Amino acid sequence: MTLNGKTALVTGGARGIGFGIAQRLAADGAAIALVDLNAADLSEAQSQLSKSGAKVITITADVTDRQQVIDAIDSTVDQLGGFDIMINNAGIAQVQPISEITEAEMDKIHAVNVKGVLWGIQAAAARFKKDGTKGKIISASSIAGHDGFPMLGAYCSTKFAVRALTQVAAKEFAPDGITVNAYCPGVVGTDMWTEIDARFSDLTGAKKGATFDKFVGSIALGRAQTAEDVASLVSYLAGPDSDYMTGQAILIDGGMVYR
Numbered sequence: 001m002t003l004n005g006k007t008a009l010v011t012g013g014a015r016g017i018g019f020g021i022a023q024r025l026a027a028d029g030a031a032i033a034l035v036d037l038n039a040a041d042l043s044e045a046q047s048q049l050s051k052s053g054a055k056v057i058t059i060t061a062d063v064t065d066r067q068q069v070i071d072a073i074d075s076t077v078d079q080l081g082g083f084d085i086m087i088n089n090a091g092i093a094q095v096q097p098i099s100e101i102t103e104a105e106m107d108k109i110h111a112v113n114v115k116g117v118l119w120g121i122q123a124a125a126a127r128f129k130k131d132g133t134k135g136k137i138i139s140a141s142s143i144a145g146h147d148g149f150p151m152l153g154a155y156c157s158t159k160f161a162v163r164a165l166t167q168v169a170a171k172e173f174a175p176d177g178i179t180v181n182a183y184c185p186g187v188v189g190t191d192m193w194t195e196i197d198a199r200f201s202d203l204t205g206a207k208k209g210a211t212f213d214k215f216v217g218s219i220a221l222g223r224a225q226t227a228e229d230v231a232s233l234v235s236y237l238a239g240p241d242s243d244y245m246t247g248q249a250i251l252i253d254g255g256m257v258y259r
C-alpha cells in the first residue's frame with residue numbers, strides 16, 4: 001500500500017487504460033478522482049471501483065477546457081482532502097493519411113491530447129505549489145510518441161508533443177520537488193483500438209480486426225497489452241520508488257519500439 005494517504009486524479013478515467021490505472025492506484029491505497037467527459041461510464045466505473053473498498057469520486061469535465069481542469073483539481077481537494085498525483089490520461093485517436101488531415105481534425109486532436117495535457121500539467125503544478133506538495137504529474141504518451149506510424153500522423157504529432165511538455169515541465173518544476181513523467185504504451189485492446197481498427201478498415205479495405213492483429217504481430221512478447229500492464233508502470237511512477245526520476249517518457253510495449 002505504497003500510496004496510503006495519497007490522492008490521485010485520473011483524466012479519461014471512466015474506461016480503458018485510465019480505469020485500469022485508477023484500479024491499480026486504488027489497490028496501492030490512493031483515494032481516486034475519476035475525471036471524464038462521459039458521465040454514464042463514470043458512474044459505472046465508480047460503482048465497480050467502490051466495490052473494492054476504494055474511496056472514489058467522479059467529476060464530469062472536458063480536459064480541453066483549462067478552467068474545467070482547474071475546477072476538477074479544486075473539487076478533488078475539497079471532496080477528498082488532498083491532491084498528490086495527476087494522471088493526464090485522456091486522449092483520442094485519429095486515422096488519416098498525412099495528405100488528407102484537415103485543419104479541423106488537427107485542431108480537435110491537439111485540443112484533447114496536447115492542450116488537455118498542458119492544462120493538466122499547469123493546474124496540477126499550481127495546486128502542488130500552493131499546497132507545498134511534492135506531487136507527481138504523469139501523462140499518456142505512446143509508442144506513437146517515439147516513432148512515426150503511417151496513417152497516424154496527427155496522433156503521433158500529439159504524442160511527441162506530450163514528451164516535449166514532459167521534459168520542459170520536469171525542468172521547470174524540479175525546484176519545487178514536483179516530478180513529471182510519461183508512460184508510452186504499445187497496443188492496448190481498448191475501445192480506442194476498436195475505433196482505430198474500424199477506421200483502417202474504412203480507409204484501406206482491411207478486414208475487421210486485421211490491423212489490430214498486424215500491430216500485435218509485431219510485438220516481441222507476442223500478445224496485446226492490457227490496461228493492467230500499463231498501470232504497473234504508472235504505479236511505479238506514482239509511488240516513492242520513482243522519486244529520483246523526472247522528465248522521462250517510458251516505453252512499455254512488450255517490445256515494439258526500442259530506445
Ligand SMILES: NC(=O)C1=CN([C@@H]2O[C@H](COP(=O)(O)OP(=O)(O)OC[C@H]3O[C@@H](n4cnc5c(N)ncnc54)[C@H](O)[C@@H]3O)[C@@H](O)[C@H]2O)C=CC1
Pocket residue numbers: 011012013014015016017018035036037038041061062063064089090091092093112116140141142143184185186187188189190191192193
Ligand atoms: N489503446 C492504446 O493502444 C494506447 C493508448 N494510449 C493513450 O492512452 C490514453 C488512454 O487510451 P485508451 O484507454 O485506449 O482510450 P479510450 O478511448 O478507451 O478511453 C479514453 C477515455 O478518455 C475520455 N476522454 C476523451 N476525451 C476527453 C476529454 N476531452 N475530456 C475528458 N475525458 C475525455 C473518454 O471519454 C474515455 O473514457 C490515451 O491518451 C491514448 O492516446 C497510448 C498508447 C497506446
Ligand SMILES: CC(=O)C(C)=O
Pocket residue numbers: 093142143144152185186187192196
Ligand atoms: C493507439 C496508439 O497509441 C498506438 C497506435 O500506438
